[in-house]
Amino acid sequence: MLARRLLFVTGKGGVGKTTIAAALGLLAAREGLRTLVCEVDAKGDLPAALEAGEVGFTARELEPRLFAMAMDTEESLKEYLALHLHLPRLSRLGPLARTFEFLANAAPGVKEILTVGKLAWEVRERHYDLVVVDAAASGHVVGQLRAPQAINELLSVGLVREQTDWMIDLLTDPATTGVVIVAAPEEMPVTESLELVDHLDSTGVDLAGVVVNRVLPELFGRAEEEVFARLVEPAASTALSGAVGHPVNRVLGAARLAVTLRRTRAAHLARLRQGLGPGRTVLYVPELFDRGHGRRAIVQVAEALAAELS
Amino acid sequence: MSGAGSSIEQLLAAKEVVVVCGSGGVGKTTTAAALATVAAADLGGKVLVLTVDPARRLAAAMGLARLGNVETRVDPGAFADAGLEPRGELWAAMLDTKQSWDDLVRRHAPDAATRDAILANPLYRNVAGRFVQSHDYIAMERLYELHSSGAYDLIVVDTPPTRHALDFLEAPERMADFFSSRLLRWLLMPYRSRLVNAASRPFHQVADRVLGTVFLRDIAEFFMLFQAMYEGFVERAKAVERVLEDHRTTFVVVTTLESAPAHEARRFVEVLRSKRLHLGALVLNRVLPAELLDRASTEAARRLSASPETVAAAVLAGQPDLVDDPKLLARVLQELGESFLNFQVVAKREAEQRAELGVSAEVVATVPSLDTDIFDIAGLVRLGEQLRRS
Numbered sequence: 001m002l003a004r005r006l007l008f009v010t011g012k013g014g015v016g017k018t019t020i021a022a023a024l025g026l027l028a029a030r031e032g033l034r035t036l037v038c039e040v041d042a043k044g045d046l047p048a049a050l051e052a053g054e055v056g057f058t059a060r061e062l063e064p065r066l067f068a069m070a071m072d073t074e075e076s077l078k079e080y081l082a083l084h085l086h087l088p089r090l091s092r093l094g095p096l097a098r099t100f101e102f103l104a105n106a107a108p109g110v111k112e113i114l115t116v117g118k119l120a121w122e123v124r125e126r127h128y129d130l131v132v133v134d135a136a137a138s139g140h141v142v143g144q145l146r147a148p149q150a151i152n153e154l155l156s157v158g159l160v161r162e163q164t165d166w167m168i169d170l171l172t173d174p175a176t177t178g179v180v181i182v183a184a185p186e187e188m189p190v191t192e193s194l195e196l197v198d199h200l201d202s203t204g205v206d207l208a209g210v211v212v213n214r215v216l217p218e219l220f221g222r223a224e225e226e227v228f229a230r231l232v233e234p235a236a237s238t239a240l241s242g243a244v245g246h247p248v249n250r251v252l253g254a255a256r257l258a259v260t261l262r263r264t265r266a267a268h269l270a271r272l273r274q275g276l277g278p279g280r281t282v283l284y285v286p287e288l289f290d291r292g293h294g295r296r297a298i299v300q301v302a303e304a305l306a307a308e309l310s
Numbered sequence: 311m312s313g314a315g316s317s318i319e320q321l322l323a324a325k326e327v328v329v330v331c332g333s334g335g336v337g338k339t340t341t342a343a344a345l346a347t348v349a350a351a352d353l354g355g356k357v358l359v360l361t362v363d364p365a366r367r368l369a370a371a372m373g374l375a376r377l378g379n380v381e382t383r384v385d386p387g388a389f390a391d392a393g394l395e396p397r398g399e400l401w402a403a404m405l406d407t408k409q410s411w412d413d414l415v416r417r418h419a420p421d422a423a424t425r426d427a428i429l430a431n432p433l434y435r436n437v438a439g440r441f442v443q444s445h446d447y448i449a450m451e452r453l454y455e456l457h458s459s460g461a462y463d464l465i466v467v468d469t470p471p472t473r474h475a476l477d478f479l480e481a482p483e484r485m486a487d488f489f490s491s492r493l494l495r496w497l498l499m500p501y502r503s504r505l506v507n508a509a510s511r512p513f514h515q516v517a518d519r520v521l522g523t524v525f526l527r528d529i530a531e532f533f534m535l536f537q538a539m540y541e542g543f544v545e546r547a548k549a550v551e552r553v554l555e556d557h558r559t560t561f562v563v564v565t566t567l568e569s570a571p572a573h574e575a576r577r578f579v580e581v582l583r584s585k586r587l588h589l590g591a592l593v594l595n596r597v598l599p600a601e602l603l604d605r606a607s608t609e610a611a612r613r614l615s616a617s618p619e620t621v622a623a624a625v626l627a628g629q630p631d632l633v634d635d636p637k638l639l640a641r642v643l644q645e646l647g648e649s650f651l652n653f654q655v656v657a658k659r660e661a662e663q664r665a666e667l668g669v670s671a672e673v674v675a676t677v678p679s680l681d682t683d684i685f686d687i688a689g690l691v692r693l694g695e696q697l698r699r700s
Contacts, residue, residue, distance in 0.1 A: 013334015014571065045570065137334065187365050187683050189335070219649055220642065227633055227642045236625075236632055240643075243624035246610035250601040254650045257599070257679070264683065289652040293569045 001208050001281060001309060002028050004178045006123045006170070008133045008205070010141040011182030012192045016213040019293075020182045020285070021134035022049040023301035027309075029066035030302070033129040036067045036122060040115050040144070044070075046134045051295045067128065076114040112147035113164070120167045123176065138181070138196045145171065145179070145203040171205050178208025183272060185212060185265035194275040209281030211305070212269065216262040216287050219255065228255065283308040316672050318562075319698050321590045322349040325560045327457055327553065328466045328590065332564035333574040337595045339364050340684050340693065341564045341677075342468035343372070347400055347687065348694025351389065354397035355463030360452060362405050362470045367685035372402040379406050379413070379452070384687070392688035401462070403452075405470070410448040418542035428535045445470045447547075454550040479585065483551060560590030565667070567597055567660035572667055579670045591673035593697065594664060598679050602657035607650065614647030675700035 001007070002024070009021040018039075025037035036059055039046035047055040047070070052062050057075040059067040123131055136144050143150075148164040148171065171177045179200060183193040193210060200207055220228055230236055232252050241248045273282065285304045291297040321328065322345065330342040339361055346359035358381060364374065372384050381403040389396045412429060419425030428434050446469075453467050536543075553559060561582055565575035575592070582589045601607065614621060618640040626636055633639045668674050675697045684693055 014566075015335060184335075187367075187685075191366060219645055223638060224642045224645065227639055228646075230632060231642065231646075236629060239625050239628045239632075240621070241610070242628070243621050244610045244613050246606045246613065248607070248610045248614075248646075250604050250607035251611050251614065251646055251650045253599075254602055254607075254653055255646050258649050258653065261679070289655050 001178070001180065001283075002031065002033065002130060004176060004208055005129065006119065006131045006133070006177040007180050007208060008135040008141065008145065008178070009180045009182060010135045010138050010196070012139075012184075012189045013137050015182050015184040015189045016285075017137065017182045018045045018049050018134050019298060019301055020180070020211050020213060020305075021132050022046055022298045023305055024180070025066060025068075025130075025132040026050070026298055027302040027306055028130045028132065029063065031306075032065070034065050034067075036069065036128040036131045037134065038069050038071055038119060038131065039134045040071045040136060041134075042070045042072060046070075049293065049295075049298055071115050071118065073111045073114040076118040080114070080117065109143070109147045109150040112144045113151050113167075116144060116147050116171070117163065117167060120170050124166065124170060135179075138192045141179070141196070142199045142203055145200075145205045149203070168204070171203075174206035178206050180208050181210045183210055183212050184214050185216075185268045185272070187268060190268045190272045190275075193272065197276065207280065209283060210272070210276060211283045211285060212272065213285045214287045215269070215284045216258065216265055219258050219262060225259075228259075232256070317698070318345070318591055318673060318675055318700070319352075321560055321562075321673070322464065322698075323353055325558055325590065326464060327453065327556070327559040328464065329453075329469060329554070329559065329561045330466060330564060331469045331561060331578060332593075333571045336564050336566050336571050337677075338564050339468045340368065340690070341562070341593055341595065341697070342466045343368065343402075344684075344690045344693035344697060345562070346402075346464070346466040347690040348698055349464050349466070350384075350398040350400035351394055351396040351691060351694070352698075353464075356399045356401060356461065357464045357466070358401040358403060358456060358462045359466045359468070360403050360405065360449075360456065361468040362449065364404070364468075365683075365685070367683075369404070371686045371690075372400075374402050374404050379403065379409050381456075388687040389691075392686070392691050394687075394691060398463070403456075405445075405449055405452060407445055407448050410452055414448075414451065414543075414546075415539070418539035418546070420538050424535055424538050428532075428539075431532050431535065434532055434535075450550045450554065451546070454546070454553050457553055458549075479554065479581065479587075483547065554587065555585075557588065560588045562591045562593060563589065563671070564593045564595055566595050567663040567667075569659075569663065572663045575667060576670065589671050591675055592667065592671035594667070594674065594676045596679045597664070597676050598653060598657040598660055600657075600661075602650070602654045603661060608654065611647040611650035611654070614643045615651060616647075618644035618647070 007024065009017055009024065011017040011020075021037060025035050028035040037046060037050070039055070044055075047053065047068060050062060050066075050068060052060075052068050055068045055070045057069060057072040059069040061067050119131055119133055122128060135141050148167040152161065152164045152168070181193045181196055183189045197207060231240060237248060237252060276282065283305060285301055285308075288297055288300055291300065328342075328345060330338050330345070332338050342361060343359050343364070346357050349355075350357040359372075361369075361374070364372070371388065373382050373388075381401050384400040384402055386396065386399075389400075415428050415434075416425055419428065449467065449470050453465065456462065456465055563575050563578050563582075565571045579589060579592070619636070621643055622636050622640040626632060626639065677693065677696050677700075680693070684690060
């Protein structure tokens with residue numbers, strides 16, 4: 001996965017897409033790759049996950065080899081115009097910038113092409129070994145990835161049109177670009193992930209792998225489960241409370257909840273694996289009990305990913 | 311609607327529109343369906359749930375088709391299967407963005423020629439569905455449409471997954487702004503008259519070079535056609551806004567107690583307050599049981615985790631037939647203790663989030679972490695009961 005040069009990390013809302021993107025970036029940087037992590041929706045979740053403070057359009061090095069930026073399509077347009085039309089970089093684009101905001105909201109694919117274009121350009125210019133994108137959620141990512149094709153179909157001439165061909169080549173080269181789908185072992189995330197795998201075909205972008213987040217550890221093997229079944233019977237649990245010196249009912253109740261939660265999730269996991277078919281990379285990240293967020297959580301997820309990748 | 315003893319049940323009885331919102335993955339769709347189900351079952355009348363993207367099994371249970379803005383009545387037999395005799399009728403509809411846009415164009419087009427030109431415009435066909443948060447706008451527009459039809463006593467709306475959970479609130483306003491914008495007129499100017507205004511010339515030159523004249527002309531044609539519908543649109547957007555502000559409308563914010571969704575929920579509550587919209591209830595979803603915080607149980611779990619062999623030996627002394635292998639028993643006991651303590655850490659974090667969130671709403675409903683998925687009317691009724699009781 002980390003051998004590619006451009007990874008789009010996506011998934012249904014709430015599954016931990018940003019956490020996985022941040023952890024992949026951190027892992028790559030710690031393994032020696034010059035890495036850029038980029039948040040496309042400028043919500044600030046990615047810098048927050050890395051505890052990086054404010055992050056803007058200009059990439060900033062957070063720790064050795066780990067760079068972060070937040071996408072800003074207007075800045076991207078300015079950079080593009082400066083590069084290709086040799087227009088002055090700032091200020092004079094005032095009215096154009098305002099109109100642009102407008103046009104970008106109205107015309108399909110304009111924002112997307114500026115986002116994808118900027119990222120693809122960083123890859124083409126070899127500014128980084130790896131660019132990890134905290135991309136749009138699974139419902140919108142196809143539009144993002146398909147932007148160059150969409151523009152190709154809509155525009156017949158113009159500077160933008162001339163740019164789309166190399167972008168398409170870069171995006172559809174499986175050695176270069178891949179999509180990482182983050183899923184949680186729950187009904188809707190699994191369903192959306194499988195739907196997205198189908199829709200990816202229309203983009204020509206390869207699936208680099210699926211990361212299943214928040215996998216609960218198996219509490220008991222079969223022999224243990226039998227013992228547990230006997231322990232919950234009244235006589236046994238009373239004896240156990242006596243031996244412990246404190247009531248154990250709630251401890252047993254919590255274990256029952258953990259077992260059923262895991263069982264429900266295991267069924268969704270099985271459906272995911274079956275739907276993906278053989279030959280796909282699937283990485284598992286365990287449920288983190290100690291920390292839910294923050295740098296510590298990212299480090300732990302990065303370690304879990306490293307173990308899965310090795 | 312303030313005062314002591316407010317509850318979800320009262321909200322469902324008093325309000326005509328319940329907008330269910332929250333960030334992605336917190337269980338909005340299921341909560342909306344459960345609220346509508348329990349309202350139909352207990353309060354009677356015609357209750358509609360307008361949903362965006364239900365899980366397939368849930369959609370099937372409600373008899374929903376994937377496409378088309380058709381409202382379907384949920385088979386009363388499904389209630390009977392759940393052992394219920396509903397007092398009212400439960401209806402369900404799914405949002406079809408493309409269809410809704412087409413309907414809107416048909417309604418507002420000044421004449422048949424404009425209507426056909428828009429519907430046939432390749433750009434429109436490409437855009438409808440993606441255009442200026444069109445999903446958000448269309449959801450609110452459909453709500454207005456259904457509400458003003460007078461066909462339902464209560465409409466429960468599930469809001470679309472957006473980048474920012476608040477987008478849909480501003481969608482009507484943004485839509486009105488968009489069509490009344492001076493910028494739009496400015497953009498269209500050279501195509502309307504042959505006079506290219508000196509101020510806009512540099513922009514058009516750049517735009518031509520970047521995007522190509524043909525594309526710009528397509529866009530201009532599209533917006534010119536849309537301008538013909540401007541008045542109707544703006545008026546409509548304002549009407550939609552009025553429904554959201556009406557005292558018969560309430561908002562239910564759904565969240566889990568994880569940090570990101572809870573943070574979003576807090577922001578949402580603030581925005582509702584600043585816009586003077588009615589926050590009916592806060593639903594805390596998938597909450598771990600409070601028993602995990604029990605002190606005596608914690609002591610028990612610690613002991614199990616720290617000295618499983620000792621405890622195993624003591625248990626086996628009294629109950630020698632329980633297990634043959636003391637090591638196996640010790641392993642299970644240790645797992646029991648550790649699992650409890652693990653979940654307790656999460657439960658503590660949740661309790662903290664809850665303390666911060668709980669003060670923000672008058673009605674706070676807690677839904678425990680259910681061990682199974684909800685995919686039928688019986689499941690919705692169970693969830694609805696949980697919500698109603700809190």
